[in-house]
Amino acid sequence: MKTEELIALLATDTRRVRPICPDVLLATFGPILVAGSLLLMVLGIRSDLDSAVTSPLVVWKWLLPGLLVAAGISLALGLSRPESRQGKAWWVVLVVAAFGAVLVVSRAVTLPPTNWMAAIRGQTLLVCLASISSIGLTGLVGGLAILRRGATTRPGLSGLVLGLGSGGAAALLYALHCNEDDPMFFVTWYGSAILAVGVIGAIAGQRVLRI
């Protein structure tokens, strides 16, 4: 096929593709909301939710994942344009990570080192990891399917930030159930589960988001 023939062929394809932003949001958060609500119906919502969200130490269980959702999704959408340079949103991701570390350290110094392992381990480690990562994955899969219509030139990175955002949204919902309020527990395990979804997103993105 000569290049002129290819150009004529391409000009004949007049199908318009919709902008991806609204669809990405729907495909990412829709499954997370459905899966998260189902899980909350099974596990139940913590009875002291109103005092938890007003506690200056516990509210970080929602604030940190919330920031990660905003940063991750806006980075993923931004990166879906090939020419984009996403400077600022990276800072939010770094600030979330740094703040998590500060919470852990400031809690750790109030405990004797022999109690650290018990504080980290908590009571519900496996349920926490399984819930956040599986709910997060539903959003990652949905979001990736739409993000394929975008044109990222950093497919692994796009998958990573979408995964961090999805994992963050899952943690946000799971925190409505989870009553383990020690930062050494929730920063460690929420963080690990979110990171796991991010890493899976990076690997999957590398495969499915290539243009």
Next chain:
Amino acid sequence: MTENGDDWAYLLRAANRGDTAAYAAFLAALAPVLRGIVRARAGGIDAALREDIVQEVLLTVHLKRHTWAEDRPVRPWVYSIARYKIVDALRRRGRDITIPVEDFADVLPAEAEPDPFAIRDTDRMLDKLDDRSRSILRAVAYGGTKLADLGSRFGLSEGAARVALHRALRKLSALRRGGQ
């Protein structure tokens, strides 16, 4: 070439409003620029292979054209896709290169060179497509078939023919990406 960017935005905006001639003019203006880049960066490989890469970039720009927003400049957008695809295409052919984006402004456009080998990647990939996609693409590319006639020929409505053509191009692009 500074004016080119504005010309291209004008053509692409018209294309978004259904002006297929403007769209073809945009792609025709882009092709020699791509050729110049590929030749400057991979002059050692033969002309047919370089033209394959130009076609690969054109196909990708086409399939991703909705990621250009009308209020944004065209050139950073189209050059980002081109740079990514050229690097990717050369890497798959065993050459590792990097292209600074500034290079795009300095390279002289190049015309297609006479090519004795008619069978190129695009044709090889066409052979791997399913029968209907292949027939549709051939009818349009070689027969100059219009969308309306495409429908009647394949027993589809014009809308269904439009979807089928678009899907066939996407499959072609996926084959080129995964193939070789």
